Amino acid sequence: MTDLPPHHPAPDDVPLSVNQEAMWVGWRIDPAAATHVLPVACAVTGDLVMPRLRRAVAALGARHPMLRGRVVTGTTGARLTWRDAPPIPVTEHAVTAPREEALLAAAHRTPFDLDHGPLARVQVLRGPTYTLLLCVVHHLVFDGTSVVPFLLDLQRAYAGGELGPAADPAPLEAAALRGRALSDGPEGDDHRAFWRELLAEPMGRQTLPRGRPADGAFRSRSLGIDPELEARLRDLARQVGVSYFTVMFAAHVLLLRHHTGHDDPVVAAPHHGRSGPDPTHHVGYFVNVLPYRPRPGGAQTHREYLRHFHGHVRQVLTHHALPLPALLRAASLTGPEAHERTHETVFQYWNTTVDDRLDVRDVELSAPEGTCRLEVIDMLDVADYALTVMLREDRAGSTMVWKDPDGRFGDETLRCLSEDYLAVLRDMVERPDGRVADSAVRMSPSLARTEPAPRAGPAPLPERGPEVDPRLMHAIAEVWKEVLGLPSVAATDSFFALGGHSLLATTLVDRIARRLNVDLAPADLFGNPRLRDLTGVVERRTAGRSARHTAPAHRTGPVPASPFQQGLWLAQRMDPEHARYHIPLSWAVDGPLDAQSLRAALTALVARHEILRSGFVERDGVPHLEVLPPWTPDLDEVDLRDTGEAEFDRAVAAWGESAAGTFSLVDGRLLRAALHTGPGGRRTLSLCVHHLVLDGGSVPLLLRELRKCHRAATGSASPLPAPRRQYGDLLAFRAANGSGDAEFWRRRLDGAPSTLDLRPPRQPAPHGLFTPALPTDVTTALASVRAGYQVSDFMIVVCAVAVALHRQTGLDDLTLGFPVANGRPPAFRDVLGPSMNTLLLRTRCTPRTTVAELLQQVRDEIIAGMAHQDVPFEHVVRLMRPPRRPGRTPYLDVLVNSVDRSGWSMDLGTARLTPRAIGDRADGDSKVPLTVTTTTTDDGSLRVSLAYRGDQVDRAAATDLTDQVTALLSGKLPAALEDPVHERPTTRSEVTG
Numbered sequence: 007m008t009d010l011p012p013h014h015p016a017p018d019d020v021p022l023s024v025n026q027e028a029m030w031v032g033w034r035i036d037p038a039a040a041t042h043v044l045p046v047a048c049a050v051t052g053d054l055v056m057p058r059l060r061r062a063v064a065a066l067g068a069r070h071p072m073l074r075g076r077v078v079t080g081t082t083g084a085r086l087t088w089r090d091a092p093p094i095p096v097t098e099h100a101v102t103a104p105r106e107e108a109l110l111a112a113a114h115r116t117p118f119d120l121d122h123g124p125l126a127r128v129q130v131l132r133g134p135t136y137t138l139l140l141c142v143v144h145h146l147v148f149d150g151t152s153v154v155p156f157l158l159d160l161q162r163a164y165a166g167g168e169l170g171p172a173a174d175p176a177p178l179e180a181a182a183l184r185g186r187a188l189s190d191g192p193e194g195d196d197h198r199a200f201w202r203e204l205l206a207e208p209m210g211r212q213t214l215p216r217g218r219p220a221d222g223a224f225r226s227r228s229l230g231i232d233p234e235l236e237a238r239l240r241d242l243a244r245q246v247g248v249s250y251f252t253v254m255f256a257a258h259v260l261l262l263r264h265h266t267g268h269d270d271p272v273v274a275a276p277h278h279g280r281s282g283p284d285p286t287h288h289v290g291y292f293v294n295v296l297p298y299r300p301r302p303g304g305a306q307t308h309r310e311y312l313r314h315f316h317g318h319v320r321q322v323l324t325h326h327a328l329p330l331p332a333l334l335r336a337a338s339l340t341g342p343e344a345h346e347r348t349h350e351t352v353f354q355y356w357n358t359t360v361d362d363r364l365d366v367r368d369v370e371l372s373a374p375e376g377t378c379r380l381e382v383i384d385m386l387d388v389a390d391y392a393l394t395v396m397l398r399e400d401r402a403g404s405t406m407v408w409k410d411p412d413g414r415f416g417d418e419t420l421r422c423l424s425e426d427y428l429a430v431l432r433d434m435v436e437r438p439d440g441r442v443a444d445s446a447v448r449m450s451p452s453l454a455r456t457e458p459a460p461r462a463g464p465a466p467l468p469e470r471g472p473e474v475d476p477r478l479m480h481a482i483a484e485v486w487k488e489v490l491g492l493p494s495v496a497a498t499d500s501f502f503a504l505g506g507h508s509l510l511a512t513t514l515v516d517r518i519a520r521r522l523n524v525d526l527a528p529a530d531l532f533g534n535p536r537l538r539d540l541t542g543v544v545e546r547r548t549a550g551r552s553a554r555h556t557a558p559a560h561r562t563g564p565v566p567a568s569p570f571q572q573g574l575w576l577a578q579r580m581d582p583e584h585a586r587y588h589i590p591l592s593w594a595v596d597g598p599l600d601a602q603s604l605r606a607a608l609t610a611l612v613a614r615h616e617i618l619r620s621g622f623v624e625r626d627g628v629p630h631l632e633v634l635p636p637w638t639p640d641l642d643e644v645d646l647r648d649t650g651e652a653e654f655d656r657a658v659a660a661w662g663e664s665a666a667g668t669f670s671l672v673d674g675r676l677l678r679a680a681l682h683t684g685p686g687g688r689r690t691l692s693l694c695v696h697h698l699v700l701d702g703g704s705v706p707l708l709l710r711e712l713r714k715c716h717r718a719a720t721g722s723a724s725p726l727p728a729p730r731r732q733y734g735d736l737l738a739f740r741a742a743n744g745s746g747d748a749e750f751w752r753r754r755l756d757g758a759p760s761t762l763d764l765r766p767p768r769q770p771a772p773h774g775l776f777t778p779a780l781p782t783d784v785t786t787a788l789a790s791v792r793a794g795y796q797v798s799d800f801m802i803v804v805c806a807v808a809v810a811l812h813r814q815t816g817l818d819d820l821t822l823g824f825p826v827a828n829g830r831p832p833a834f835r836d837v838l839g840p841s842m843n844t845l846l847l848r849t850r851c852t853p854r855t856t857v858a859e860l861l862q863q864v865r866d867e868i869i870a871g872m873a874h875q876d877v878p879f880e881h882v883v884r885l886m887r888p889p890r891r892p893g894r895t896p897y898l899d900v901l902v903n904s905v906d907r908s909g910w911s912m913d914l915g916t917a918r919l920t921p922r923a924i925g926d927r928a929d930g931d932s933k934v935p936l937t938v939t940t941t942t943t944d945d946g947s948l949r950v951s952l953a954y955r956g957d958q959v960d961r962a963a964a965t966d967l968t969d970q971v972t973a974l975l976s977g978k979l980p981a982a983l984e985d986p987v988h989e990r991p992t993t994r995s996e997v998t999g
């Protein structure tokens with residue numbers, strides 16, 4: 007596997023989708039397998055001019071560069087890249103074998119190398135009485151729907167026409183990221199619940215008979231559907247109110263019900279997975295295979311069964327977006343045994359009549375030298391299923407193709423199945439009101455061979471191999487079971503075959519690294535996906551571990567601050583009076599909390615984490631972190647029992663502002679604490695921490711560490727070992743490993759405006775803050791939008807802000823920012839300190855763009871940005887060199903911030919701490935002209951505030967934006983989804999003009 011150079015920009019790649027990653031992992035385990043190869047075979051009539059064909063294929067490779075790609079791995083996981091890719095090879099061969107034999111030999115003889123590419127090849131086979139054009143493409147970059155646009159481009163390029171620039175990979179990237187989000191995020195909860203329920207009950211081994219050992223020889227049998235029978239089937243479909251495909255698919259299920267002897271067959275079928283105005287015009291891999299479990303009843307009539315089947319298909323397609331590995335994992339159908347039960351047969355549907363631009367039976371290739379014609383004669387693909395059945399529709403009618411990829415069934419079984427399938431179809435049209443069970447008399451005797459469903463039993467122990475320590479393998483197996491949610495794993499199991507993927511891989515590696523105190527990276531798992539092999543890697547790492555891996559790193563000199571810290575340091579240096587970057591935190595204290603123990607815990611916390619005792623000193627104009635000796639933070643004890651509730655809250659907020667004023671960046675004492683006792687004796691714990699040493703994403707870790715230190719200070723836990731790594735080590739690691747794919751941001755922001763036309767005040771005014779009251783059931787009211795568009799509440803808020811901005815400014819193109827906490831390598835997960843970065847989101851709309859389309863655009867942009875979050879915002883600005891305005895940060899006239907306080911509660915001794923939001927900080931929240939903040943609380947409720955700078959934004963404009971955002975979030979969004987973005991409603995504070 008080739009790794010991307012850590013500093014090399016990657017303008018020509020996309021992440022692998024969950025399904026693509028599963029294919030890639032399967033290839034790594036068995037590189038010689040013919041699975042997932044799509045050969046498109048065409049019979050040639052006339053003279054095929056080779057120079058023209060070679061030029062046409064070169065043009066195809068330029069237009070669809072992913073066909074020339076290869077798979078690489080890097081810090082962001084497995085990706086498909088076509089940078090510096092070779093051309094698609096075109097070869098010509100003289101053959102003497104019969105046509106079908108020569109075709110099969112050429113189609114599957116040479117496996118693809120996914121590490122080096124290319125992933126397509128074109129062969130011309132010239133036999134004694136025939137000429138064949140064979141286009142072989144790996145499924146990783148091609149699916150059945152790609153065939154027609156591929157042939158159309160071949161036709162145009164062969165005639166000398168221009169194909170245009172390289173196709174935009176954005177749809178591929180968006181599809182991959184959307185599938186990844188559904189697989190791992192809360193967006194996929196509804197889908198996972200559906201599949202878990204559908205596939206929950208045990209299923210028997212639904213095998214068709216294997217009357218012979220598999221000989222590895224591809225076999226197929228084609229059977230045309232009589233036009234009269236086809237017409238009657240279409241009439242039946244219209245009468246029942248279902249599609250022709252539904253009738254054909256339902257008949258296949260009845261066939262399997264008879265020949266497997268199983269009343270509850272599970273049958274797979276692909277879904278094209280495409281969206282947009284021209285879903286059939288893309289070349290690439292978008293498909294997802296879905297399992298169907300219609301549970302046909304023998305007492306149903308054919309008509310009743312078809313309606314029942316239609317309803318089941320609609321249910322399944324509603325949940326089509328969850329990738330197959332994720333849905334099988336949700337249903338606990340992972341591992342080799344489950345694979346046999348779910349991958350027996352797949353029913354494919356290839357309908358070329360939906361695109362009237364091309365007749366696959368008659369593709370004309372014209373050129374001055376002469377004209378030839380192509381007829382697509384077969385799709386010789388090898389799916390990851392025991393038996394593949396394809397319904398092919400073209401202008402000549404319908405054809406059923408039965409494929410036995412490795413010869414395990416044999417010609418006689420294929421003949422029996424194909425003829426009995428015709429019998430089922432005839433029975434459907436002749437007896438639409440006859441019982442389903444009675445179809446059996448029209449078929450040959452059942453070939454059934456079933457086995458009972460597996461019984462629950464004790465979890466088998468991991469297989470022991472002499473080459474690794476069985477105790478170590480058992481410990482690692484326990485982590486596998488936790489992460490994958492499985493009762494057992496075996497030594498030869500592959501993590502990815504069991505349903506794992508790159509994001510779960512990060513979790514797995516992180517947990518193994520923590521528990522076994524070993525350096526491990528996701529790349530180690532990608533290269534060694536089997537349990538025994540990964541155990542060997544851990545064993546070697548453990549044996550060769552040096553002292554520096556077990557002892558805490560201790561830096562003897564200052565290290566440069568992160569780009570985020572440098573920006574804060576510079577802003578505060580330039581305006582020390584107003585530019586305050588501190589984080590006020592408050593918790594309601596329920597139960598006794600001893601001040602002396604708390605002070606001791608805070609002292610231990612500072613001693614454990616160097617970032618809390620680091621001064622920021624200037625070296626050659628750049629701030630550096632200098633680690634200083636441990637110190638004891640101030641803990642103010644303030645008695646406010648005689649105040650009222652409102653006065654108490656104001657006093658707590660004022661304490662935070664006062665505490666921030668005492669911070670000195672040089673002396674490294676950037677943390678203060680207080681215990682306030684208020685009316686009725688209730689107490690509040692407050693911390694004031696400088697943003698240079700903490701961010702919102704680090705608060706849960708800060709609390710966990712404070713709890714550990716409190717337990718040690720009170721004697722309820724043993725003394726804590728020193729941390730293995732410190733914040734300075736994280737900065738050094740990031741400096742040594744580069745800053746990600748900056749070229750992605752160059753492409754995303756090319757031509758984007760760096761400032762917005764926000765209406766300024768006539769004269770500077772005080773900063774302001776709006777905290778509109780949203781309905782208490784706002785998250786419930788938005789549930790249909792979240793489910794229908796697979797978006798989060800934050801994405802909905804960002805969309806509402808973007809809609810309001812487009813409407814108020816009249817701009818078709820705008821940018822806004824949102825802060826994120828950068829992901830960390832597993833070895834640095836317990837290192838305290840800020841990891842903030844600001845990502846940019848660009849939204850564009852035409853006069854016809856709807857709110858729903860903008861919501862989808864926001865979703866895709868956020869997901870794509872999160873995948874490239876390693877590039878510091880400051881580097882992006884330097885890369886783009888946009889025009890600047892005094893007092894403004896380019897691209898950041900608007901910032902949308904998300905604060906999740908759902909993990910901010912904890913027990914400290916016998917006291918329960920619950921986060922409190924105290925005080926409105928218009929000054930603190932107004933570092934940019936407009937800041938929108940969303941907050942998720944412990945009970946899941948959503949709050950939104952809008953802060954604005956009174957010297958840069960007119961109050962009426964800020965009020966109008968708040969009104970528009972509030973209106974959309976308060977229940978109007980579902981009804982406004984089909985409204986054009988630029989058709990804005992009039993609000994009470996209309997400010998255009």
